[in-house]
Amino acid sequence: MGVKIISAGFDIEGFHRLQVYLAHEGYQALRKVLTSMTPSQVTEEVIKSNLRGLGGAGFPAGRKWSFVPKDSPKPKYLVINADEGEPGTFKDRLILLNTPHMLIEGILIAAYAIGAAKVYIYIRGEYTEPAKVIGQALEEVRANNYLGQHILGTDFSLDVVIHRGAGAYICGEETALLESLEGKKGWPRLKPPFPALVGLFDCPTVINNVETIAFLPAIINRGWKWFADLGTERNGGTRLFCVSGSVNRPGVYELPMGTPLREIIYEQAGGIKGDKSLKAVIPGGSSAPVLSRDQIDVKMDFDSLMAAGSMAGSGGIIVMDEDTCMPHALWVLTRFYAHESCGQCTPCREGTGWMEKVLRRILDGTGRPEDPENLLRIAHNIMGNTICPLGDAAALPVISFLEKFANEFDFHISQHRCDIEGV
Amino acid sequence: MPTVTIDGQQIGVPEGTTIIQAAEMLDIHIPRYCYHPGLSIAGSCRMCLVQVEKTPKLQIACYTPVSEGMAVHTNTEQVVKARQAILEFLLLNHPVDCPVCDQAGECWLQEYYMEYGLYDSALLEDKVRKRKAVILGPHIVLDTERCILCSRCLRFCDEITKTHELGIFERGDRSEIWLYPGKVLDNKYCGNVADICPVGSLTDRDFRFICRVWYLEDVNSICPCCSTGCNIIVDYNLKRPHAAKGRRLMRLRPRYNPEVNKWWMCDEGRYGFKFVDASDRILDPARKENDKLKPIPWEEALGRVARAIRALVDEGRQEQIGIITSRWSTNEELYMARRLFVEQLGVKGLDHRVPGNIVGQDDGFLIRADKSPNSKGAELIAVHHPEGMDATQIVQAASQGKIKLLYVLHHDLAEAFGNKLIQKVSQNTELLVYQGTNFNQTSDQADVVLPAAAWPEKEGTFTNYAGRVQKINEAFAPPGRAWPDGKIFVELASRLGAPFRYICAEDIFREMADRVEPFKGMSYSSLGLTGSLVSSQGE
Numbered sequence: 001m002g003v004k005i006i007s008a009g010f011d012i013e014g015f016h017r018l019q020v021y022l023a024h025e026g027y028q029a030l031r032k033v034l035t036s037m038t039p040s041q042v043t044e045e046v047i048k049s050n051l052r053g054l055g056g057a058g059f060p061a062g063r064k065w066s067f068v069p070k071d072s073p074k075p076k077y078l079v080i081n082a083d084e085g086e087p088g089t090f091k092d093r094l095i096l097l098n099t100p101h102m103l104i105e106g107i108l109i110a111a112y113a114i115g116a117a118k119v120y121i122y123i124r125g126e127y128t129e130p131a132k133v134i135g136q137a138l139e140e141v142r143a144n145n146y147l148g149q150h151i152l153g154t155d156f157s158l159d160v161v162i163h164r165g166a167g168a169y170i171c172g173e174e175t176a177l178l179e180s181l182e183g184k185k186g187w188p189r190l191k192p193p194f195p196a197l198v199g200l201f202d203c204p205t206v207i208n209n210v211e212t213i214a215f216l217p218a219i220i221n222r223g224w225k226w227f228a229d230l231g232t233e234r235n236g237g238t239r240l241f242c243v244s245g246s247v248n249r250p251g252v253y254e255l256p257m258g259t260p261l262r263e264i265i266y267e268q269a270g271g272i273k274g275d276k277s278l279k280a281v282i283p284g285g286s287s288a289p290v291l292s293r294d295q296i297d298v299k300m301d302f303d304s305l306m307a308a309g310s311m312a313g314s315g316g317i318i319v320m321d322e323d324t325c326m327p328h329a330l331w332v333l334t335r336f337y338a339h340e341s342c343g344q345c346t347p348c349r350e351g352t353g354w355m356e357k358v359l360r361r362i363l364d365g366t367g368r369p370e371d372p373e374n375l376l377r378i379a380h381n382i383m384g385n386t387i388c389p390l391g392d393a394a395a396l397p398v399i400s401f402l403e404k405f406a407n408e409f410d411f412h413i414s415q416h417r418c419d420i421e422g423v
Numbered sequence: 424m425p426t427v428t429i430d431g432q433q434i435g436v437p438e439g440t441t442i443i444q445a446a447e448m449l450d451i452h453i454p455r456y457c458y459h460p461g462l463s464i465a466g467s468c469r470m471c472l473v474q475v476e477k478t479p480k481l482q483i484a485c486y487t488p489v490s491e492g493m494a495v496h497t498n499t500e501q502v503v504k505a506r507q508a509i510l511e512f513l514l515l516n517h518p519v520d521c522p523v524c525d526q527a528g529e530c531w532l533q534e535y536y537m538e539y540g541l542y543d544s545a546l547l548e549d550k551v552r553k554r555k556a557v558i559l560g561p562h563i564v565l566d567t568e569r570c571i572l573c574s575r576c577l578r579f580c581d582e583i584t585k586t587h588e589l590g591i592f593e594r595g596d597r598s599e600i601w602l603y604p605g606k607v608l609d610n611k612y613c614g615n616v617a618d619i620c621p622v623g624s625l626t627d628r629d630f631r632f633i634c635r636v637w638y639l640e641d642v643n644s645i646c647p648c649c650s651t652g653c654n655i656i657v658d659y660n661l662k663r664p665h666a667a668k669g670r671r672l673m674r675l676r677p678r679y680n681p682e683v684n685k686w687w688m689c690d691e692g693r694y695g696f697k698f699v700d701a702s703d704r705i706l707d708p709a710r711k712e713n714d715k716l717k718p719i720p721w722e723e724a725l726g727r728v729a730r731a732i733r734a735l736v737d738e739g740r741q742e743q744i745g746i747i748t749s750r751w752s753t754n755e756e757l758y759m760a761r762r763l764f765v766e767q768l769g770v771k772g773l774d775h776r777v778p779g780n781i782v783g784q785d786d787g788f789l790i791r792a793d794k795s796p797n798s799k800g801a802e803l804i805a806v807h808h809p810e811g812m813d814a815t816q817i818v819q820a821a822s823q824g825k826i827k828l829l830y831v832l833h834h835d836l837a838e839a840f841g842n843k844l845i846q847k848v849s850q851n852t853e854l855l856v857y858q859g860t861n862f863n864q865t866s867d868q869a870d871v872v873l874p875a876a877a878w879p880e881k882e883g884t885f886t887n888y889a890g891r892v893q894k895i896n897e898a899f900a901p902p903g904r905a906w907p908d909g910k911i912f913v914e915l916a917s918r919l920g921a922p923f924r925y926i927c928a929e930d931i932f933r934e935m936a937d938r939v940e941p942f943k944g945m946s947y948s949s950l951g952l953t954g955s956l957v958s959s960q961g962e
Binding site: 168170185190338339340341342343344345346347349350351352353354357358361368374377381384385386387 | 464466467468469470472480481483486505508509511512513515516545546547548549551571572590591593594595596597598
């Protein structure tokens with residue numbers, strides 16, 4: 001078995017309790033940071049560790065922190081994006097439920113590094129239980145001086161606020177999240193300025209994903225080199241892969257960055273259900289372009305997947321077997337984006353709904369030969385022309401499904417039915 | 424001062440200037456929907472996407488500031504394709520009901536479609552259905568299917584009036600402009616949202632369906648409903664006289680003046696023109712006979728008034744003449760009244776200060792408590808004699824028989840002083856002359872009634888509260904046999920042996936600018952479109 005950092009805590013009884021966490025090196029990284037490191041040393045350590053942003057964009061975490069102006073007269077904020085909504089992704093939920101103190105320790109370390117005055121955890125509205133668990137954990141640390149005034153007797157003070165979302169996928173986009181946190185409608189902001197300069201309440205703000213932050217205690221405890229060496233050249237450490245779909249053992253698997261997709265599907269997740277053959281895999285959450293069965297030797301890190309024409313994204317691996325109707329799968333995805341498009345900018349607002357309708361028509365047996373070309377045209381008209389990445393996220397699956405599985409769409413259109421039996 | 428090149432033309436612009444603004448300086452129009460210079464940047468319609476060299480993606484021109492050496496292309500194949508794509512998206516769920524849409528002819532969907540349309544529809548599916556013909560308030564109707572969600576209207580209500588009536592509800596292609604719970608779109612400026620709506624989504628209840636916009640003609644003018652002097656456009660219809668029961672003045676729209684009203688006007692001004700085409704307009708000169716007004720020729724009416732004035736002047740009884748001038752008159756008319764009555768005939772009892780023009784308070788934006796357009800002009804042209812009586816004293820004197828001839832311009836004295844007093848005035852004067860646009864209680868008491876032109880029926884200038892002299896222009900001729908005040912004065916003057924040599928309003932203005940200190944050096948051409956300030960505050 002390989003190295004487990006976060007998920008090691010998943011199997012320890014009561015790990016979400018402060019006492020148990022303390023018994024497993026808990027809050028030692030915080031003590032080390034507060035007593036022996038300067039904020040810039042912490043940032044430097046994280047930069048060298050090659051920790052990437054694991055919410056989906058993969059931006060180097062330490063570098064993101066370094067964009068925060070050091071001399072700003074305004075307070076700085078750290079916002080934890082726990083609005084886990086990308087279809088196929090369910091890792092942050094496990095962290096919040098099982099290793100909340102790892103997240104809180106990470107929050108304290110990051111807040112110290114950037115000089116944050118306050119931290120907000122924006123948690124997905126549907127995550128009632130995770131919100132409860134992280135709330136209880138915060139009460140525990142507050143009662144034990146790991147949070148609040150003069151933490152561990154140092155000059156460092158911090159408060160953390162939990163804010164629950166109201167069910168919109170778009171609020172996982174960081175600037176929509178900020179708008180929502182400010183009490184407004186979750187509409188992404190125009191960029192620049194980026195949140196590092198003008199973020200929450202117009203103050204410098206760092207927004208990090210739950211998983212990204214939860215890796216910080218281990219990086220501090222064991223050093224950047226140890227972490228960097230676990231992964232590939234520019235992708236440090238491990239990450240939590242969420243495997244779902246047609247596999248024997250769906251679940252969350254913590255594996256080194258760069259682990260081959262084939263190994264994750266066939267060794268970790270136990271292969272395809274019912275010994276069927278693999279048809280396609282979405283490797284990084286629903287927004288990532290789909291891979292065909294002959295592409296699964298790709299290494300699962302940000303750079304390798306980008307080279308393969310897809311994205312590592314949020315680590316959500318959706319496995320589809322030979323019985324999957326690809327037009328139907330694409331319709332399900334597209335319906336999601338049409339439903340979740342915030343409606344602010346024209347191409348995404350109108351284009352997502354249109355693509356959904358065309359796909360629905362193809363599934364209903366009334367597709368036209370020109371539909372695939374029209375779908376591609378719509379998708380390309382959305383791509384790159386929107387305020388936020390949701391437009392691209394909706395367009396990319398359409399483009400990749402149509403390019404890789406054109407024959408299935410053509411069958412639906414010419415035969416007015418599905419070529420998969422029983423669907 | 425970064426220098427930017429747009430479509431091959433170079434221009435230096437102030438720091439922070441956006442591409443769309445820089446392009447405008449070069450007379451390059453970049454198509455836009457959500458962008459409005461008076462509102463914050465939404466950046467959401469994506470119509471203004473342009474190509475910036477060394478930038479892979481197209482950039483929105485409304486939000487992207489120019490930087491030194493930036494090179495922008497607004498008409499490449501890629502840009503044109505993007506515009507076509509955005510228009511296709513905007514029209515996707517739009518009902519395309521132009522034949523029954525009141526915006527047709529001045530709709531920016533139509534406008535840009537001529538250039539960037541794809542023409543053959545690629546849509547086979549049903550459009551999203553939304554709510555239509557929703558009354559949002561006293562002035563505005565909403566069609567959410569025609570709406571392109573540019574958010575101009577709600578930014579107006581958030582940023583300009585700060586009344587926050589409107590929001591965008593729902594998500595994706597179900598998004599809708601709607602009122603917040605418990606709200607009605609009823610602020611003092613809500614008519615502006617129909618102006619800034621680039622499509623047929625928000626229309627004006629007063630104007631919609633009364634005239635197709637291509638029949639309209641327009642002139643620039645100044646709103647006369649308060650002393651702010653908002654710059655406006657008068658839209659009128661003479662081509663389809665059967666439309667709207669013969670109403671000629673169809674609507675007023677604000678005209679941009681950075682010094683006065685920016686892009687806006689208030690509803691009080693916007694809808695304050697109804698008297699112009701009202702059925703109670705005075706159409707003929709008339710004299711009272713057996714308590715009824717009987718139409719007479721101008722010659723007879725002018726002769727009667729002139730003879731009465733002449734008789735008093737010849738006998739040296741000028742103090743028995745009272746003239747009530749008006750803050751609604753133009754500078755030119757006020758100047759003529761001063762020339763004729765004060766300077767030529769020696770009348771001292773001439774004043775404009777009839778009480779009743781102050782209503783409420785200034786609102787700190789465009790609405791002023793002084794509801795007359797030319798108080799400042801009346802004051803500066805000093806049409807009240809320094810030793811003379813004020814309007815109240817003149818009316819009092821007339822009611823006591825001390826003034827034998829009272830000549831009232833435009834004011835309804837009965838409203839200002841009470842009908843009883845005006846009845847006494849009527850009884851105790853030898854001649855009560857009323858010159859105005861519409862019948863009222865004062866005209867009812869008059870011995871002679873002279874029909875006058877309303878403001879859209881004449882040319883001249885108003886001086887606003889801040890001393891800004893601005894031009895009004897004639898949209899259409901006065902109804903019936905009505906004349907502009909200036910023409911009545913000219914005719915009267917010639918019958919009083921003191922003929923004016925003016926041919927047009929500009930002649931009067933030129934003379935006034937020569938003789939009345941605050942107007943020194945001004946001319947119609949120097950006023951331009953935005954007017955100019957009088958040289959000092961008061962003589």
